[in-house]
Amino acid sequence: MAAAPAVPADLIVTGCTALLHADPAETDPRRAADGIRFVPDTALVIRAGVIAEITDSAGAAASPSRERIDAEGLVALPGLINCHTHSPMVTLRGLVEDRPEQEWFNDWIWPIESNLTPRVIALGARLACAEMIRGGVTCFADHYFATDVIADAVEETGLRANLGEAYFSSQGAEGRARSLDRALGLRGRAGGRITTSLAPHAPYTVSDDDLAATARLAAEHGLPVHLHAAENRAQTDTSLARHGRTPIDVLRDTGLLDVDVLIAHGTGILDRDLPALRAATGRIGVASAPRGYLKFGWDTTPVRALVDAGAHVGLATDGAASNNTLDVWEAMTLTALVQKRAERDPRWLTARQALRHATLDSARAVGLGDTVGSLAPGRRADLVLVDLSGPHTQPVHDLAATLVHSARSADVRTTIVDGRVLMRDGRLTSVDVPSVAGELAELLPDLVERGHGRRIQTYDT
């Protein structure tokens, strides 16, 4: 135990039971469930946004600190990571329901998205950040337009984010150029909490030439690429029928598997795609958002095959327009449930595996595997405190099972990013939800107007 230093810590969290990874530097996703343990009476000493020391209550008792949180009876987890979302789309939550994806996109979402003003995006991003902080999410990978506006919301609300400015080839050269400009201009902002990606929309809306150029730019500038690919089986089948290649083949052929890539959804990834993923020289992340796949009647992400192929499978919510929530805790629970059903194997995707996907694997998927995703000295202090005293989480026989299968996002009491407390005992400290929701409500009538006949893009896989 270190002697109490002269300079006070910024924050000390005492008395919690902490989820620790035996080896936070382990990068092999096949060891998913290994080495998660729960250590009672843990104290986390935070300095300059970093976990400086992990000790016990006795060890922390003598350490001076500017702020202390008594977490007696609470469980500390690494903050959850939303590996793929479109945060401002919370503004459209619940507007268009019970429709297949073509109709959903072409008749509703893409006409309405052409109405989005910077003010609506700014409000939507703030509301999304509030929802994520409330639900224990400390970092999100956003794939959307106006990332400069979203960056302001990230800066203000205190979250961590990886931002990718989406583009279609239908926008001409300007789209790709703006995606690069934003990636270079925004990275490092918000005290380093913002990282960036290049963000072509998908192989069916971006040409092979643009994808290949994006791969070259990614390598040149040290940027990852975040895009939709093989979102569902129909996309894969259409791609095969049109040019004899799967979406993953397209990624391989355009060089996107030789840079760090984050693939959204991948429910249409086939066994024949696995060799290409195994042979990738870049880091392959796949973001799985299981709720929306059920809702559209799709298959789910083939997590077991992807893990076997060495991909980092992270958890996600997609945008709330389709998914209705940004609840990564629910994504964790659903991943455990849906993957058991998909594999017809109740022994697969244990609660510990689910926790590993939600923490270290998600951090690796978004390119932050050495920075967050684990409570360990030297990592950024992104963590949540969870209350398991409610009747729905008692008694506790096994903490992993209780967290994954009984607890809910609403049981998160406190959310901390970079050592800053963004929610304390259920109260948000950086977003005024009634004010944001109130202003948004006034703008909704203009937002949902479809009479103009414009459409941001056409869905035609």
Next chain:
Amino acid sequence: MAAAPAVPADLIVTGCTALLHADPAETDPRRAADGIRFVPDTALVIRAGVIAEITDSAGAAASPSRERIDAEGLVALPGLINCHTHSPMVTLRGLVEDRPEQEWFNDWIWPIESNLTPRVIALGARLACAEMIRGGVTCFADHYFATDVIADAVEETGLRANLGEAYFSSQGAEGRARSLDRALGLRGRAGGRITTSLAPHAPYTVSDDDLAATARLAAEHGLPVHLHAAENRAQTDTSLARHGRTPIDVLRDTGLLDVDVLIAHGTGILDRDLPALRAATGRIGVASAPRGYLKFGWDTTPVRALVDAGAHVGLATDGAASNNTLDVWEAMTLTALVQKRAERDPRWLTARQALRHATLDSARAVGLGDTVGSLAPGRRADLVLVDLSGPHTQPVHDLAATLVHSARSADVRTTIVDGRVLMRDGRLTSVDVPSVAGELAELLPDLVERGHGRRIQTYDT
């Protein structure tokens, strides 16, 4: 609008937006989504446990009442109904995870259940009631042992319940006799909040003779029957291989489709079973608990086919030993999601259908279709108030979608049964959870002991 009566009401809830059914007496489950509407500025006037009047705030302003709840900004729903659970099994929540059902039953649950003392059952039932009240459940159908002990918990906590004393043919004549004794002895207790059922365990643990005798007793005493049947496809296949009949055939042949029956799960119900269900002269309820089916890797309940066959499909959680929660709100959400996937049809099981299954259809499934399940004059005052002001439920474009796909059980603020407030603004009024959980924790070591080699029953479908 009625003139203010001289005698004060017991409780008036004012200012809520209320979910009302256009025709609460409609009994055809094929009209599932019809007629749900949301009426703003509603006031509910409650007298002697009954909804005496539904009016607006102005209409209620002059009415005297012993108690008023200002529900401005909240949504009032009929209380949710848990159509099949084993409430005391919350004591085993999370103990045995990630195992197929045979191993789960034979190596763990049935040996451990032989340890259950009346005190553990009493504590478990109270904890279960607390969890359900917290999650907006006002009524549950329990299938378990020691229903006399459970009845005390129901009486004390204020919930409504249908209790069925489970029996196996391996218990000899005594099991069936006790099931009848308890059904006759407990019905009407707790001021009429307790109704009862005969509760044979399942066709694979109860002989045809016992099932037929149960059907005769049900008819004789005006009791419904609550049992597991066709829980999964393997059970149906085994039943066919052993004696050429499906579990539903067995129910038909033993007369159980000619009395009011509540079938738990039914995920192994086949198309060939539908004519028997259509021809039933009794009321057919089916309780669907979708979470556990995912966890065991099973198919789900064929809701569309059952609705077409005239069955009342209610929502359920099963016991928390397998399901981990008694969260009927989650069952509602999962039913919408999983049924879309099962039918590969995003237009099926809309949010309004899900709400109807959670309310009127569930009430009919448990035999209370004329008593609860709808906010209507003359019905018992079982209702919940839901807060949609959180960041995860804003903005609201469509209340049905927000309730089913964005809201969570934790958004229930107030739970009322028979006009009695069991949770007020998040605080339980009838159960001391820390006391119950504390005593239970002390009893757990003895509870989970398996060294004695006893087993309550053997799972061998």
